[in-house]
Amino acid sequence: MRRPAVDTVRPVASEPAPRVAPASPAGTLDAESRRWLEALSGTGHARDEAIGRLHELLLRAARFEVSRRRLGLPYLRGGDHDDLAQQSADDALVAVLAKLADFRGESRFTTWVYKFALYEAAVKLRRRAWQDRELPLEPDSWPDIASRALSPEEHAAESELLGALRDAINDALSAHQREVLVAITLNDVPIDVLAERLNTTRGALYKTLHDARRKLRARLAAGGLDLTSNDAGHPR
Amino acid sequence: MSDARARERARLITALLGPDGPELTCEECFEQLDRYVDLALAKAEPDRAVPGMREHLVGCPACRDDFDSLLEFVGGGGVPPASS
Numbered sequence: 001m002r003r004p005a006v007d008t009v010r011p012v013a014s015e016p017a018p019r020v021a022p023a024s025p026a027g028t029l030d031a032e033s034r035r036w037l038e039a040l041s042g043t044g045h046a047r048d049e050a051i052g053r054l055h056e057l058l059l060r061a062a063r064f065e066v067s068r069r070r071l072g073l074p075y076l077r078g079g080d081h082d083d084l085a086q087q088s089a090d091d092a093l094v095a096v097l098a099k100l101a102d103f104r105g106e107s108r109f110t111t112w113v114y115k116f117a118l119y120e121a122a123v124k125l126r127r128r129a130w131q132d133r134e135l136p137l138e139p140d141s142w143p144d145i146a147s148r149a150l151s152p153e154e155h156a157a158e159s160e161l162l163g164a165l166r167d168a169i170n171d172a173l174s175a176h177q178r179e180v181l182v183a184i185t186l187n188d189v190p191i192d193v194l195a196e197r198l199n200t201t202r203g204a205l206y207k208t209l210h211d212a213r214r215k216l217r218a219r220l221a222a223g224g225l226d227l228t229s230n231d232a233g234h235p236r
Numbered sequence: 237m238s239d240a241r242a243r244e245r246a247r248l249i250t251a252l253l254g255p256d257g258p259e260l261t262c263e264e265c266f267e268q269l270d271r272y273v274d275l276a277l278a279k280a281e282p283d284r285a286v287p288g289m290r291e292h293l294v295g296c297p298a299c300r301d302d303f304d305s306l307l308e309f310v311g312g313g314g315v316p317p318a319s320s
């Protein structure tokens with residue numbers, strides 16, 4: 001199974017990692033989660049039956065993910081959709097059973113297992129969408145990006161930051177950092193697709209991206225540019 | 237600046253510069269994603285329980301995609317779209 005990289009290196013060694021709140025105390029599993037764990041940890045027919053029900057859950061989640069991304073994969077036919085969902089559910093089942101002892105009851109058991117199925121399907125679909133495509137790794141489209149972000153009237157006033165960013169990308173980053181930053185942030189190459197092509201891991205690439213962003217921030221701050229006014233986005 | 241252009245500019249700059257402050261790694265994000273989603277759906281202060289997750293979801297498009305999907309699936313009761 002191809003899950004996010006198992007790199008142990010944090011993005012920035014000089015920054016303390018965010019402290020994750022402690023796990024729920026033992027014995028706080030909800031009743032449904034406990035039933036799942038007992039059934040899957042058992043033996044014989046009861047376990048086989050539980051595994052069958054688990055696979056049904058995983059397949060439902062995988063089919064949801066395939067449906068969700070269907071518009072982005074117009075060349076996939078109906079049979080391909082279900083094949084991908086089945087493969088994803090199968091891989092997720094292997095992963096869930098292998099990681100069963102890691103489940104600590106911090107979420108509902110079903111949410112925990114859905115995560116594996118959705119992830120497996122998402123990775124497969126992202127890779128399918130980019131297979132046989134050359135990855136755009138150079139910032140050739142920078143002028144277009146600046147143009148779509150700014151009207152002509154706004155260019156004069158706003159181009160300072162974007163111009164400084166472009167210069168920092170060219171001057172402050174290593175070739176590898178620039179390649180990763182441009183592919184992921186400007187050209188929308190999925191990080192797991194890029195990791196596969198570059199024969200590395202998602203975690204290793206994200207560390208490269210993180211380090212590149214730190215360099216850009218430092219360069220802009222050294223140039224006296226105010227970065228605090230930019231919307232940092234919002235997960236929800 | 238129009239709203240659309242302002243959003244595009246913010247998106248571009250955020251994508252290039254990433255979140256400001258410590259964030260989880262992709263592996264930590266995957267490990268905590270189910271917990272974060274359940275807490276978010278319960279409106280139970282997910283960011284307090286999993287600091288650094290919000291920042292990572294801003295900085296990592298793939299993990300953000302995984303979060304959106306799990307939130308939508310679990311929040312919708314695990315019901316696939318009718319067309320599937």
